[in-house]
Amino acid sequence: MEMKDLGKCVLPLLIVSAIGIAFKSQAQLHDELIIMEEGGSIEQIPSTTIDSSNFWMLKMDISSPIAQLAGSQNTADFHYGIQLKHVRVANGFRFTTEFYPDIDAGFFSHSTREVAVVNDNIQYIDIYTRTNVLRFGFGYERRFKKDWGVSYIGMDYNWQRSVSSLLTNSYQLNVALNEIDSIQPAHHARTRGFGMGLSPLVGCEIPIAGGFGISVEIKADVALSINEGYAIDDEGIITKTGAGYYFRTFPLLNCRLHYQF
Numbered sequence: 001m002e003m004k005d006l007g008k009c010v011l012p013l014l015i016v017s018a019i020g021i022a023f024k025s026q027a028q029l030h031d032e033l034i035i036m037e038e039g040g041s042i043e044q045i046p047s048t049t050i051d052s053s054n055f056w057m058l059k060m061d062i063s064s065p066i067a068q069l070a071g072s073q074n075t076a077d078f079h080y081g082i083q084l085k086h087v088r089v090a091n092g093f094r095f096t097t098e099f100y101p102d103i104d105a106g107f108f109s110h111s112t113r114e115v116a117v118v119n120d121n122i123q124y125i126d127i128y129t130r131t132n133v134l135r136f137g138f139g140y141e142r143r144f145k146k147d148w149g150v151s152y153i154g155m156d157y158n159w160q161r162s163v164s165s166l167l168t169n170s171y172q173l174n175v176a177l178n179e180i181d182s183i184q185p186a187h188h189a190r191t192r193g194f195g196m197g198l199s200p201l202v203g204c205e206i207p208i209a210g211g212f213g214i215s216v217e218i219k220a221d222v223a224l225s226i227n228e229g230y231a232i233d234d235e236g237i238i239t240k241t242g243a244g245y246y247f248r249t250f251p252l253l254n255c256r257l258h259y260q261f
Contacts, residue, residue, distance in 0.1 A: 059083040059215055059256040061098070066255065078102065079251065081135075092141040092152060100133040100250075115234040120176040123183070125236045128167040135160040135250075139199070149206040149213070156199040160223060164191045168236035189238035193246075195225025203254075211260045221250040 061081040081098035109129050116123040141154025170184035203217030229241040
């Protein structure tokens with residue numbers, strides 16, 4: 001048989017063989033899917049098949065209660081929050097709400113301003129401020145299974161709303177008599193602010209028992225807010241002015257109790 005005739009015979013055979021291999025592979029994949037649907041053993045499924053985990057997780061902040069029990073007085077970092085997370089395979093989608101009841105140190109932060117000196121009398125203004133912040137956020141994380149639990153990296157995007165309460169009281173001190181006389185009633189005002197921020201983060205989840213576990217998260221949490229400005233005159237009267245822009249950071253460490261369902 002000549003080489004030309006041999007080529008004419010081999011080419012159809014190669015095409016038929018390729019079609020046969022393709023049909024065989026398709027049939028094998030179909031059998032594997034049937035095994036999965038009928039609850040077959042995981043050993044029967046190829047190792048290249050990805051994990052099909054799909055669940056929800058509820059998390060509650062416990063950092064601040066622990067700090068309070070330990071005697072911490074740094075109320076500016078105290079916060080209470082809840083997070084709902086949906087995990088699908090190696091992806092986590094996070095929805096978080098946090099409340100900071102006292103972002104200024106102390107129940108009210110206090111400052112005093114001297115405004116006038118007349119003979120033996122010195123006039124002062126006491127200024128008290130308190131700010132609380134409510135934050136909403138959503139984000140994404142990439143998860144990595146470990147022998148001890150799960151580690152993850154991700155990013156959150158946050159919106160925030162703040163409310164500041166202001167209180168002023170004007171009084172004078174008689175230096176000669178060492179007496180204080182109130183000369184103006186207290187003045188009150190409230191200002192509001194809105195902002196947003198980004199939080200790159202890294203964390204881990206360690207299971208305990210029955211779906212419960214502990215989560216520890218470290219983040220770089222920076223936010224930009226636009227707040228109503230204010231001015232305080234020498235009589236302690238508070239007047240709202242133009243908006244101000246502020247950068248601030250939030251706690252960089254979160255510890256949460258979680259439940260998986």
